[in-house]
Amino acid sequence: MSLLPDSAVTSAPGLRRAQLLLARQALEAILAAQRPADAILQDLFRDNRQCGSRDRARISELVYGVLRDLRRLQAIAGVQADAGALCALRLLDQGLADAATLEAWGLTASTALARRLAGFDPATLTPAQRDNLPQACHERLVAQYGEDATAALAQALRGQAQVDLRVNRLKATREAARQRLAQEGVKAEPTPRSPLGLRLSARAPLQNLASFREGWVEPQDEGSQLIALLVGARPGDTVVDYCAGAGGKTLALAAQMQDRGELLACDISAARLKKLRPRLQRAGVNSVVGLALPDETALAKFAGRCDAVLVDAPCSATGTWRRNPELRLREPDFAALQALQLRILGDAARLPRAGGRLVYATCSLMAVENDEVVRAFLEQHPEYVREDAGEILRAAGADWQEPELRLLPQRHGTDGFYAVAFRRQGE
Known part of the structure; x- marks a missing residue:
């Protein structure tokens, strides 16, 4: 019509x-x-x-x-x-x-x-006008990457993001899901780095596809899939998704765990956690428990006994500007964001057991929210050491060689992401 x-x-x-x-x-x-x-x-x-x-x-x-x-x-x-x-x-x-x-x-x-x-x-x-970036963000990016790389990054951020799907291994293999999508008239190819991803050749109305309605696939950027894989969750583990949001990574973690173990999805918004319920049902997941923060009493039960904790921290979301171009209308308050990220990461650091893993992740391109937060956290928490992200991801079947996860749209074809894995020392 x-x-x-x-x-x-x-x-x-x-x-x-x-x-x-x-x-x-x-x-x-x-x-x-x-x-x-x-x-x-x-x-x-x-x-x-x-x-x-x-x-x-x-x-x-x-x-x-x-x-x-x-x-x-x-x-x-x-x-x-x-x-x-x-x-x-x-x-x-x-x-x-x-x-x-x-x-x-x-x-x-x-x-x-x-x-x-x-x-x-x-x-x-001005260069910032040409690149359609807030002035302060442009200056930070040039300081980090140089003028030519910033221009290439800005050009990528002005494009339209592709559609990536994560195959739900609780219900299908990647090849089975690809073939079923083809039967539904949707062409998809394996993503280059995530072993769980399919990239659509063109946009499609997912809500009309039986493969989506029956939980075989979920929309999730390949970079976000890699962050979930970096957690290294295993069946029977106790895992906390500390900033679960809409729950995309929670679903990925539940599939890694084969829906066995304890998986706690936390968020400050009870409304967001409520929206996760139908997604869990569609995916066939029963192991997830939602927890609206702050709830110190409930969290205290998990302190020092978690096998893995994911902190997908609130951030400027500069890495998602392809999908959300309106976010670049205003200059982020980086000082406030960094303080918040350090506080959240410090709170979550109480949860892993000795030998457990803590993953810090953002969808930001900015060192002030990424590298600087990691340095400050390690100074404040000597009980944690960095792990090699490449080793963890390769063990999970991903193609990633670098010791940290830093994804850029113009280089990797994903949204912009950053993630670091820490291990809590001790016996």
Whole structure:
């Protein structure tokens, strides 16, 4: 179903006026709100049920297209850089509409914007504007990686992330899942590093696939799969996912453990843990117990007796900017994040037994949240030593040679991730 008939437009192929107006409405909310873009779009589509799948796709493409090129479009628009002007510039720049059509649709500044676009000199952009990065983040990345590598990283972050699936070994092998997906009309190939991953050749409506509904596969970036493998969970272990969130890594850990042992999923949000329940049921997992934090009494029962603990810490999420380009609208408070990460990691450090493993992970690209946190933690906790991530991952069947896990979109084709494994010394 489409909002307008195809004959309604001749000069903006594939685009409808109603789609443009809804995209502008969504973009206004995204620029003004502290909520994820996908949540705002979901609300918009729920409130406009006349939108068909084609409408939703075109609205989303326009909104995310603006966000992935926001700083350049803002520089071109100048003082006119409201949501309508940004949408118009994106359409003009991509040749998806002409100024006359956009003027007729109510974007009355479109002719002037078209002139600004035609006369714009890209050399006037700052490096941060060119790379569509917050200024402070750009400076940190250049200091870490250099200008050329930062430009390549930024270019990768402006692209669209692929769809990776993790095969649930409680129900299927990777090859069996790949063949079943093929029978459902979805082409997938094994991921290069994770032994559990399948990468789709094109996006597909997973909720319509029996292989998904029956728990054979779960959407999970290959990098996230590797972090779960780094935990090295085994059947019968006692394991804690200390910042479980939506539970993607919890599910992966449960499969590693063959759904045998104790697996505690912790999060400060009871609502997030509640959303995990149907995913556990779909995956055929019964060993997971949820715990809303803080709950010192419950956690005390696990202190000093866990075989492994995963701390997937709250962070700037800079490594997910392909999927969540709206996150780059604001400068992260790195000092506050680092303090929080150290506190959480220190709290979790009480849980592993002697000889047990503690894994620290983020989806951040920033050394201030990664290397610096690890150094500070080891200074504060001499009872822990670093382990070789490559050895652990190779033992789990993954292809990874380096002693720590540092994933970059332009090099590895994943989201940006960082993870380190520690072992608690003692007998």
